[in-house]
């Protein structure tokens with residue numbers, strides 16, 4: 001049993017109280033503008049247990065959001081510690097202004113994609129004791145109706161985490177050809193009706209430009225058989241996920257950022273990632289498993305000739321999921337999966 005499994009077993013399955021500002025305000029914020037909404041971090045205690053931040057250490061929060069995880073980490077780092085916060089969303093930068101007044105450690109914010117920010121930190125020669133990702137959208141983004149992340153509100157088809165970037169969802173749905181759209185929906189949305197939805201989008205836009213989320217939701221529903229519209233969650237969920245991933249190049253960012261974050265860690269440093277769908281979790285799992293693999297010689301060789309040593313120790317045998325108590329109090333945590341590893345000393349050959 002790993003350390004985390006032991007602590008979870010001790011805690012039992014009792015519902016966990018919300019922590020942070022949302023708890024003080026009596027629950028999750030949902031409003032017309034993400035500026036009011038607060039984010040309730042998923043798997044927060046589990047993340048802290050695996051990262052185990054200690055006084056004086058340096059942490060990189062690659063997805064600062066509302067700073068829910070960062071607050072818990074910063075408290076453990078204490079006045080001698082340093083926390084570097086990264087986020088591409090200006091709303092996160094606004095939240096950081098408040099955060100820095102509350103926490104005891106030295107802090108710094110970088111508004112950028114995390115792949116580029118980690119490159120910058122490497123050029124500066126930073127070495128960190130931990131780096132972590134809480135992937136996907138913040139509640140502030142989902143609940144800011146005007147940003148078009150949600151299929152539940154009518155809003156412009158936008159979905160940009162960084163409003164300064166050019167590509168938005170409106171451009172993808174109105175300019176990508178049918179095959180490219182279908183491939184996007186299949187690969188990034190794992191959407192069974194990708195071909196039909198792509199065809200519906202292209203047909204509709206011949207008549208009128210698709211500008212709003214509800215126009216797109218109508219096209220998606222019309223492209224699906226009626227029973228499928230009522231099975232497996234909202235019919236637009238997978239298409240919206242695919243568009244959001246493409247608009248923000250989320251998987252490309254993650255592929256570049258995992259090795260960059262790993263390289264910034266000192267020996268003994270910890271890397272953790274919380275994912276919310278299998279496309280992300282698979283990448284994290286593969287990355288960490290690859291670092292944790294030792295000798296790769298064919299089994300028929302009597303001795304190791306590759307000399308490969310594991311660079312990582314996995315901190316949990318399998319992905320950590322939220323307890324039923326957490327899911328009950330924070331339903332958006334339902335699909336969260338946490339994986340983490342510690343960087344090992346590799347002896348020179």
Ligand SMILES: C[S@@+](CC[C@H](N)C(=O)[O-])C[C@H]1O[C@@H](n2cnc3c(N)ncnc32)[C@H](O)[C@@H]1O
Pocket residue numbers: 039040041042062063064065066067068069070086087088089092112113114115134135136137138139161250253254
């Ligand atoms: C799930 S939220 C993080 C919430 C945060 N852990 C908290 O407790 O408040 C994810 C955040 O990561 C940011 N983000 C997602 N992809 C990013 C990327 N490639 N580069 C920088 N920030 C990114 C989003 O803008 C969003 O604010």
